Amino acid sequence: MSDLDTKARELDSADELAPLRDRFVLDETVYLDGNSLGALPVNVPDRIADVVRRQWGELRIRSWEESGWWTAPERIGDRIAPLVGAAPGQIVVGDSTSVNVFKALVAAVRMARTDGGVRTGGGAGADGGVRTDGGTGGTRDRDEILVDATTFPTDGYIARSAARMTGCTLRPVTPAEVPGALSARTAAVLLNHVDYRTGRLHDLPSLTASVHAAGAYAVWDLCHSAGALPVGLDEHGVGLAVGCTYKYLNGGPGSPAYLYVRRELQDRFDSPLPGWNSHAEPFGMRPDFEPASGAQRGRVGTPDILSMLALEAALEVWDGVPVEAVRAKSLALTDFFLECVGAYVPDGRVTSLTPVSHGERGSQVALRCADAGEVMKRLIERGVVGDFRHPDVLRFGFTPLYVGFADVERAARVLAEVLR
Ligand SMILES: Cc1ncc(COP(=O)(O)O)c(C=O)c1O
Numbered sequence: 116m117s118d119l120d121t122k123a124r125e126l127d128s129a130d131e132l133a134p135l136r137d138r139f140v141l142d143e144t145v146y147l148d149g150n151s152l153g154a155l156p157v158n159v160p161d162r163i164a165d166v167v168r169r170q171w172g173e174l175r176i177r178s179w180e181e182s183g184w185w186t187a188p189e190r191i192g193d194r195i196a197p198l199v200g201a202a203p204g205q206i207v208v209g210d211s212t213s214v215n216v217f218k219a220l221v222a223a224v225r226m227a228r229t230d231g232g233v234r235t236g237g238g239a240g241a242d243g244g245v246r247t248d249g250g251t252g253g254t255r256d257r258d259e260i261l262v263d264a265t266t267f268p269t270d271g272y273i274a275r276s277a278a279r280m281t282g283c284t285l286r287p288v289t290p291a292e293v294p295g296a297l298s299a300r301t302a303a304v305l306l307n308h309v310d311y312r313t314g315r316l317h318d319l320p321s322l323t324a325s326v327h328a329a330g331a332y333a334v335w336d337l338c339h340s341a342g343a344l345p346v347g348l349d350e351h352g353v354g355l356a357v358g359c360t361y362k363y364l365n366g367g368p369g370s371p372a373y374l375y376v377r378r379e380l381q382d383r384f385d386s387p388l389p390g391w392n393s394h395a396e397p398f399g400m401r402p403d404f405e406p407a408s409g410a411q412r413g414r415v416g417t418p419d420i421l422s423m424l425a426l427e428a429a430l431e432v433w434d435g436v437p438v439e440a441v442r443a444k445s446l447a448l449t450d451f452f453l454e455c456v457g458a459y460v461p462d463g464r465v466t467s468l469t470p471v472s473h474g475e476r477g478s479q480v481a482l483r484c485a486d487a488g489e490v491m492k493r494l495i496e497r498g499v500v501g502d503f504r505h506p507d508v509l510r511f512g513f514t515p516l517y518v519g520f521a522d523v524e525r526a527a528r529v530l531a532e533v534l535r
Contacts, residue, residue: 119454119455119458119459119524119527120521120524122451122520122524123451123519123520123521123523123524124520124521126447126451126520127519127520127521130444130519130520131440132436132440132441132444132515132516133519135432135436135516135517136516136517136519137157138156138157138158138432138516138517139154139155139156139157139365139432139516139517140154140155140156140157141154141517143498144498144499144500145498145499145500145518145522145525145526145529146500146514146517146518146522147499147500147501147511147512147513147518147522147526148500148501148502148512149362149363149365149512149513149514149517149518150339150343150362150363150478150479150510150512150513150514151362151502151512152361152362152368153342153361153362153363153364153365153366153367153429153514154365154514154517155365155367156365156428156429156431156432158428158429158431158432159367159425159428159429162424162425162427162428163421163424163425163428166182166420166421166424167421170182170184184418184420184424187208187418187420187423187424187427188207188208188209188371188392188410188411188414188418188423189204189206189207189208189409189410189411190427191208191423191426191427191430192205192206192207192208192373192410193206194427194430195208195341195360195364195373195430197438198341198342198346198364198433198438199337199341199346199347199348199356199358199375200345200346200347200348200349200350200351201348201349201375202349202378204378204409204410205348205349205375205376205377205378205381205410206373206374206375206410207373207374207376207410207411207412207413207414208360208371208372208373208418208423208426209371209372209373209374209392209413209414209415209418209419209423210371210372210374210415211359211369211371211372212269212336212338212357212358212359212372213269213270213272213273214372214388214415215357215372215373215374215413216269216270216273216274216305216334216336216357217273217276217277217387217388218374218386218387218388218413218415219334219355219356219357219374219376220260220273220274220277220303220305220334221277221280221281221386221387222355222376222384222385222386222387223302223303223331223332223333223334223354223355224257224260224277224281224283224302224303224332225281225385225387226332226354226380226383226384226385227257227301227302227303227330227331227332228257228302229383230330256299256300257299257300257301257302257330257331258282258283258284258300258302259283259284259285259286259298259300259301259302260274260277260278260281260283260284260285260286260301260302260303260304260305261286261287261288261293261296261297261301261303261304261305262274262285262286262287262288262304262305263287263288263289263290263305263306263307264287264288264289265289265290265307265310265312265313266305266307266311266336267307267311267336267338270305270307270336271287274305277387280387281302283302283303290306290307290317290318290322293306293322293325293326294322294325297325297326297328297329297331298329299329299330301326301329301330301331302331302332303331303332303333303334304322304326304331304332304333304334305333305334305336306319306322306333306334306335306336307335307336307338307339308335308336308337308339308340308346308477309338309339309340309343309344309477309478309479310339310477311338311339311504312468312481312504312508312510313468313469313470313481313508314339314449314468314469314470314476314477314478314479314480314481314510315468315469315470315475315476315477316340316344316470316474316475316476316477319335319346319347319351319353320347320351323335323351323352323353323354324351324352327352327354332354332355333353333354333355334354334355334356334357335348335353335355335356335357336356336357336358337356337357337358338358338359338362339362339363339477339478339479340358340477340478341358341360341362341363341364342362342363342364342365342438342441342514343363343441343442343445343477343478343514343515344438344441344442344445344477344478345438345439345442348375348377349377352377353375353377354376354377354380355374355375355376355377355380356374356375357372357373357374357375358372358373359372360372360373360426360429362512363478363514364426364429364430365429365432365514365516366422366425366426366429366430367422367425367426367429369422370422370423370425370426370429371418371419371422371423371426374410374413376410376412376413381408381409381410381412382408384406384412384413385406386406386412386413386415388415389404389406389415390414390415390416391416392411392414392415392416392417392418393406393407393411393412393413393414393415394406394407395407395408432516436516440515441515441516442515444515445478445513445515446473446476447520448478448513448515448518448520448523449469449476449478449479449480449513451520451523451524452480452511452513452523452526452527453467453469453471453480455523455524455526455527455528456480456482456527456530456531458527459527459528459530459531460527460530460531460534461531461534461535464484464485464534465482465483465484465509465530465534466482466483466484467480467481467482467483468481468482468483468508469481469482478512478513478514478515479510479511479512479513480510480511480513481504481508481509481510481511482508482509482511483507483508483509484507484508484509484534485507487503487504487506487507487508487509488503490503490509490530490533490534491503491509493533494509494526494529494530494533497529497532497533498529499525499526499529499530501526509530511526
């Protein structure tokens with residue numbers, strides 16, 4: 116037995132989160148792709164069977180009330196809230212991340228433009244329709260959106276469209292360049308908390324503060340941080356954030372995303388997608404739109420109940436699990452993986468893109484490698500599942516709820532064998 120093998124066993128036996136693995140359906144595979152699709156929690160299949168057979172099959176329409184379908188988006192939002200450091204009433208679940216990026220970004224531009232302006236109407240209305248500039252430092256001249264130049268592509272595409280719709284210029288900048296790029300023209304900034312390729316963790320507290328100091332709004336994409344590390348949305352004054360639930364929150368393929376709107380901003384959140392579900396009186400069937408208050412304002416249409424209730428069941432795996440403990444284990448796992456890769460993999464075959472500093476590291480390790488696509492195929496054939504990101508990145512995600520240190524050692528050992 117190698118030293119690292121022994122170390123893995125010791126780390127596993129000291130790991131207080133190790134028993135959580137039993138809450139998931141897993142096999143002998145080393146699953147390091149939970150940053151793409153989280154594993155299936157054991158309680159989900161029976162819950163979904165109940166939702167389909169009893170709630171839908173027997174109760175039918177009554178389930179909107181009796182099974183809590185109608186209120187599921189806010190209820191499940193409140194279940195996610197402590198995982199991202201939010202008090203209840205600020206998160207709504209529904210739609211995809213892409214759609215929520217759109218809602219949040221357009222709403223951010225609208226809010227930036229109405230700040231300081233004289234509001235002439237009550238509540239939110241069509242863009243430009245609820246305020247006049249009135250000579251009070253009219254903020255129409257906020258005509259720029261900054262977008263993380265390294266972002267996952269969907270955010271960039273949505274940002275471009277949001278910019279066109281709001282008459283803004285889109286300016287791609289790296290997160291590090293954001294403070295220097297902010298100006299009186301900046302309306303909104305779309306940022307990723309953790310970079311999807313490199314696993315780099317960006318400084319959410321300080322970037323949020325800089326964006327706000329410039330009079331603009333930051334929209335944070337939490338896809339690669341929620342469920343892997345503390346986010347602290349309330350604590351750090353974040354105004355708007357979105358995230359998916361199918362990665363570290365294990366909600367299942369295509370499970371609905373979420374939208375966080377800070378309580379103080381909710382009355383001013385002017386959604387570009389007002390639907391009947393975000394109406395103050397959805398069943399009033401009125402021709403005029405009057406926005407609901409609270410998190411419900413972020414809804415659009417009928418929620419995807421089957422996916423949503425699968426997510427609700429999946430979130431039960433978090434009962435009694437502090438995010439801080441998850442973060443500590445995540446760092447220990449990624450440290451140990453880097454140590455094993457350093458010891459096993461022949462020199463020069465891979466370069467880590469993942470920051471060494473804990474303060475800048477998410478819960479994944481990205482290794483640049485020649486023929487990365489082919490290498491990942493061979494790893495998967497040998498029972499180590501990560502993923503490949505174009506053009507040359509091997510990506511390994513470490514979900515502390517179900518990945519152990521022996522998995523990590525085996526992954527690095529198999530990688531070294533494949534590379535040899
Ligand atoms: C950072 C980031 N944003 C957005 C998405 C995807 O958005 P959607 O949920 O709309 O597919 C991903 C998917 O992996 C992602 O990594």
